[in-house]
Amino acid sequence: MTEAIVLGDIVISMTQKDVKHVHLSVHPPMGRVTLVAPTGTRVEVARAYVIAKISWIRSQQAKLQGQARETPRQFITRESHYLWGRRYLLSVVEGDAKPSVQLSHRQITLTVRPGSSTAERDRVLHDWHKALLHEAVPTFIRKWETRLGVSVSCYFLQRMKTKWGSCNHRAGNIRLNTELVKKPKDLLEYVVGHEVMHLIEPTHNERFIALLDKHCPSWREARAELNALPLSAETWSD
Helix, strand or coil: CCCEEEEECCEEEEEECCCCCCCCEEEEECCCCEEECCCCCCHHHHHHHHHHHHHHHHHHHHHHHHHEEEECCCCCCCCCCEECCCCEEEEEEECCCEEEEECCEEEEEEEEECCCCHHHHHHHHHHHHHHHHHHHHHHHHHHHHHHHHCCEEEEECCCCCCCEEEEECCCCEEEEEHHHCCCCCCHHHHHHHHHCCCCCCCCCCHHHHHHHHHHHHHHHHHHHHHHHHHHCCCCCCC
């Protein structure tokens, strides 16, 4: 069950779970606040805890609201696009040829049919992004399967508005946000590892945190970097 703790203009969503310690989080992009507390925690106790952390909450929210954000892409020449954490300039070429994408030193060349719409250009670039991810993801999955002693039945790539990735524990598959192609590859690996670990522990409880600490000790830094990079016009969470 989820309860709301209201402190002035800050609303904290409190959930009670089978954990030993309280976990307070401020989520991008707008600073949504959640509190996971041990089962049986009285709301008054949780409220007192949050009051003691109010300065930290406001500080985290201020950082998130000050982050750079990508404006919606128009897919026109000299527009900035990101690939594996690096910024490239887009060059759009219209011609009577099959739509394609080419990568050079600091430029992405998008070839499209004359008069192509923004949506059509978006689709061509998105298909290219998925192809690049299909080249990178299997290696990371095999690495984490070996390390954790689990098996991923399959993986899916798709645009996701609220998560970087997800795991279907019962089916044994994972889903990855195609926006990850814009982030450095080590952050892609972090998300893959995170989701593969959910095959062992499906929830974000203390056992899961212990798995992260053991197998990916720098996960907090990776998560912070992932959320500190320019956000797209969509709304993301970790």
